Amino acid sequence: MLGSLFKSTLQNTLRPLRQPEFDATRLGSVAIALPAPNGLTVPPGCAAVLVDRGGRSRRQAAGTRIAAIEGETAWCVHPGPYTCELAPFAGAPEIGLRVHFAIDASDPRATHQRFDLFLASEAGCMVELGGFVELAQTALQRELAQGNLELPPCTTLEEWNAFRTGFNQLMYTRFGVTVDDCVPVDLGATRDYAATLDARLAARLDAVLPNAAAREQAAAPVVAQEAFVPACEDARALRRLFLELPCLMCAVRMAVLPADQGRFRQHQELLRRLDLVSLSVGTMPALELAAPGQPLAQEEQQRRARHSRRAAATLDEAWALLARLKVAGEAPLDGLFDEADRIVANLETEAGARRAVTARDVELEDA
C-alpha cells in the first residue's frame, strides 16, 4: 500500500509535461516554418524563432522547450535543405533554374537575422515552400527585368558566375537563405509551353464561340482572382515598412564605407531621408479616417492601400539594391547611389500619397 503510493507520486513527478499538439512531419519538405504552440519541445533538427510585437526576435535551439514571453509569437523553422525550380523569365517557361537552398543558422555577427525578420514581417501564419518559392521567383524576375542581374541568351561561364554571385547575395540579403547550388534546367517536361498556349487559345476560342463544354466551364468556379481587400493589404504593407525600414537603414549604414567627404554627405542624406520615411510610416494616419472621427470614402481607402502596397514593393527593390551594394566591392558606386536616390524618392512619394486624404492632395497644382 505504502509502496504503491510512493510509486504513483514518483510517476507524477517524473512524467514529462504533456506536449502540446504539433505536426512536425511537414517541416523540411513542404513547409519551412510552422507556428509553434507555447511549451512545445523544439523537434530535433529544427529551431524555434520567437518574435515580439515590435519585431525583435530570438532563437531557441532544438530540444529546448519554447517559453514565449507575453506578446511573442513562436515558429518552428526547419533549416532544410530545400530544392525548388524557378523560372527566371515569365516569357520563357521551359527554361529554369534548379536551386538548392537552406535557412541560415543564426549568424553571431549579425544583430538581426534576416530570415527572422522575414518571418516577423512577411510570414503571416506559416511559410510554405510553394509560397516562398513564388516570392523568390518574383524577386529574381524583377532583378532580371531591371537589368541588375543578367542572364542573357547563350550565357557564358563568366556571365554565369557573375549572375550566381549576385543571385546568392540577393537571396541572402532579401530572405536570409543561403543558396548551396543553382543550375540551369530544362523544364519542358513539366511545363509544356505548347500545351499552355493550346489551353490559352482554346479558352479564347470558347469565349468567342461558346459551346457546351465552355458553358460547363463557365458554370464551374473560375480561378479566384486575387481579391484586393484594402484593410488587409494596407495593414500588411505598413507592418512590413514599420519593421523592415529600421533594419534596412542599419544595413545601408554598414554596407558603405564612404570614401570621401562628398560620398559621406550623400550617404548621410540618404539615411536621413530613410529615417523620415520610417517616421512617416510610424505615424501613418488610420486607413479609414479622413480626420479624427471623420470616415474616409471607400475609393479613397482603396487608393491609400494601393500606395501602401507600392511602398512595400519599393522596399523589395531596396533590399535588392542592398545586395548589389554588398557585392559591388571597390567598383564605382555612383550608379548604385543614383538607384538608392530613386528608391528613396519612390518611398517618399508613396508614403506621402498614403498620408493624403484625397487623390487631389497628392499633386500640387502646377505653378
Place this chain on the structure above:
Amino acid sequence: MTTIECRSVAVDGGMLTITATRRPRAGRADVKCSVPGAPAVAERMQQVVRLARHTEPRFDSRDQVVLSLDRAPGEGDRDWELAAVLADRIVRGVYTPQREVVANGWSDAWHLGRIDGRRLAGSPDGVLLGGADALAHLGALNGQPDPAAGISSARAWFPMHSGGEHDGLGWVEVSVRPLARAGRDEDDPVSVPDVDAVRQAQVAAVLAGSRHFDGRGQGQWRTTVRFGEPRFSGDSYQLALVMADRMARGREFLARGRVIATGSSSAWHAGRVETVEALAPKCALIAREAGQGDRILLPKEWEAALPQGLREELRARGASLACVERIGII
C-alpha cells in the same frame, strides 16, 4: 529639361506631333497632358501613358513628363495612343529608337502592353504600326515574346552586309502556335512567306536541325517565319533564326534589349555555330547599331580577331557580347 518629338499619321493624312518634355517632378503630377481644344483627349492621353507604365519594371517618381499634341485629333481617332506611349518612353530613356518615330496604334489594354490595332490603312514606309499583324505588344519592340499571348512570336536581328549603302540590321521573326494534336511528328509545318523555295527549304532544315538538338519542339508547333527584308543572300541569318525560334518556344533566356546574331552551321542538329564572312564590316555595323540591353552573339572563331575595343564600347552602351560555339545553356 529633355525634349523629344513623336509623330502619328492623322485621319486627314496630315501629321500629328506629340512633344514630350521631362523635368524634375518637384511635387507635381507625374504625367501632364495638353491637347488644344480637346480636354477629353488630354485626359485619355494621361490615362494611356499611366497604364502603359505598368508594363515597365522600373518606376521612377523623380521626373515629370509633359506631353502635348499640336492639334486635336479627329473625332474618335485613337491612333495617336501608340505615339504618346512611345514619346513617354523615349523622353525618359526607357526606349531608344534609331530614328525618328512615326507610330500609329491604339489599345484597350495598355496595362498589359498589348496593342490592339490601328485605323491607318496600308503600310506607309517608315511608320511603326500597332496591331496583331504588326507590333502586337510593347515588348515586341525588342523582339521579346508576349507572355500573355496565344501565339508566341519573337524576333532576332542580324547584320546584313553587301558592301553598299543599304547595310543595316535585318530581322527575322518566328511565330509558333501549338499544332493541333494530330500526331504528325518529324515534319513540322513551317511556312516562310515572301521567299523563294530554296530559302524556304533552308529555313525549314535549320529549324528542324536546331529543334532536334534541343530535344523538344518536334511535332509540337506550326511555325511561321517572316523576314523584315526578304531579299538577301548568304547564310549568316541562321543563328538569328535559331535564337528567335528558341525564344518564341520559351526555351531561351531573354535579353532586355534585342538579340543581334550572326552565324551559320553545317550541323545545327549538333547545336554547333560556325563562322561566317565579313567580320570587320559586320562588327562595325553592330558597334553602330547596338543599344541598351542588346545581346550580341558572334561565332567563336571571331573571338581572336574582334576589333580592338569593341567589347568595351558595347559594354559602355549597355550591350553585351558573347562568342559562342554552341547554342543552348552555357
